[in-house]
Amino acid sequence: MTTQSxxxxxxxxxxxxxxxxxxxxxxxxxxxxxxxxxxxxxxHVSRQCCEPFEDLEQIxxxxxxxxxxxxxxxxxxxxxxxxxxxxxxEMLHFLRDRSGTIKIPRRWQEMQKEGQRVxxxxxxxxxxxxxxxxxxxxxxxxxxxxQEIKLSDKNRSLLSLDAPxxxxxxxxxxxxxxxxxxxxxxxxxxxxxxxxxQRAMAQLEEKTRTAVELVYYGDLxxxxxxxxxxxxxMTVTRRIQRGVEQMIAILTPQSAPSES
Numbered sequence: 693m694t695t696q697s698x699x700x701x702x703x704x705x706x707x708x709x710x711x712x713x714x715x716x717x718x719x720x721x722x723x724x725x726x727x728x729x730x731x732x733x734x735x736h737v738s739r740q741c742c743e744p745f746e747d748l749e750q751i752x753x754x755x756x757x758x759x760x761x762x763x764x765x766x767x768x769x770x771x772x773x774x775x776x777x778x779x780x781x782e783m784l785h786f787l788r789d790r791s792g793t794i795k796i797p798r799r800w801q802e803m804q805k806e807g808q809r810v811x812x813x814x815x816x817x818x819x820x821x822x823x824x825x826x827x828x829x830x831x832x833x834x835x836x837x838x839q840e841i842k843l844s845d846k847n848r849s850l851l852s853l854d855a856p857x858x859x860x861x862x863x864x865x866x867x868x869x870x871x872x873x874x875x876x877x878x879x880x881x882x883x884x885x886x887x888x889x890q891r892a893m894a895q896l897e898e899k900t901r902t903a904v905e906l907v908y909y910g911d912l913x914x915x916x917x918x919x920x921x922x923x924x925x926m927t928v929t930r931r932i933q934r935g936v937e938q939m940i941a942i943l944t945p946q947s948a949p950s951e952s
Contacts (some may be wrong), residue, residue, distance in 0.1 A: 704940055706951045714761070722760050723753060729772060730756055730779055737783050742843065748783050755782030764906045768889050800841045807831060807838065892942040896935050903931035904939075 703725050710718045730752040738745040759775035810830045814822035830836040893901055899921075906917040907928070914932070918925040 699717065703771065704765065707760075707763060707771055708936070710760065711763070711765050719757065719760055723756055726756055726775065727753075727773075729775060733776065733779050734783065735778070737787075741787055743787060748786070751786045752779045753783050757777035758782070768886055803831060803833065803838075803841050847927070888943060889939070892939040895942055896938055898929045900935040900938070903928050904935040907932055 703722065706718055706722050706725070706948040707870055710722060730749055734745055734748040734752050738748050756775060759771070759778035762778075763771055763774055765771075810827050811822055814826060814830065818826075824838055824842075825835050828835040831838065893904065896904065902921060903917060906912045906920060907914060910917070912920065914925045914928045918928045921928065
């Protein structure tokens with residue numbers, strides 16, 4: 693009977709492998725394993741702007757790749773907490789750049805200004821807000837083009853952190869209220885992960901734990917650790933490999949047995 697490794701342990705192994713020997717093949721596997729994290733962040737950001745979800749998702753993958761390239765698995769914190777600021781930051785940079793550099797045809801800019809004048813005139817005449825079809829007819833353009841003109845102008849507007857996104861009791865919740873302190877959140881997650889790793893380390897056999905501590909916490913080379921312990925570098929390597937495997941097993945949640 694073969695035991696399949698969980699996605700978490702597979703990701704850890706791939707991160708360690710990529711850190712030791714970066715290759716495109718391993719990086720692409722890590723991208724696929726963490727695609728769900730990118731989609732989750734893209735969904736959240738897409739609800740706060742006018743950019744398509746697919747564009748944000750694509751940009752988010754660039755942030756994910758940067759996180760993979762910069763992640764050091766020996767530091768003892770979770771990759772997801774490390775990657776979130778990179779992914780989200782890439783999306784926000786994209787929105788900021790789009791707001792300032794998007795080029796709108798001069799004709800559309802003129803139509804947008806004329807459309808505002810037509811809207812005001814029709815509002816006074818009809819006693820209500822005119823429909824897009826009525827404005828388009830007055831401008832002598834199709835309703836689809838008018839809607840594209842409106843969308844292009846909306847996409848140029850910067851997101852305001854004071855913009856209300858929901859109403860709760862007697863106070864409105866603004867966009868700024870929904871944004872968490874990414875730095876504080878990351879530090880909290882790192883501390884929780886550090887405590888879990890420390891508990892896992894405490895369960896290792898003493899010689900194995902010493903080898904892991906000297907290399908990963910003492911920042912010694914395997915040769916230096918071997919001299920300190922009084923064994924060969926190969927023995928240190930075997931102890932570290934055994935220790936990492938045991939810690940992965942300890943930290944990986946055990947899945948419930950499937951019903952036959």
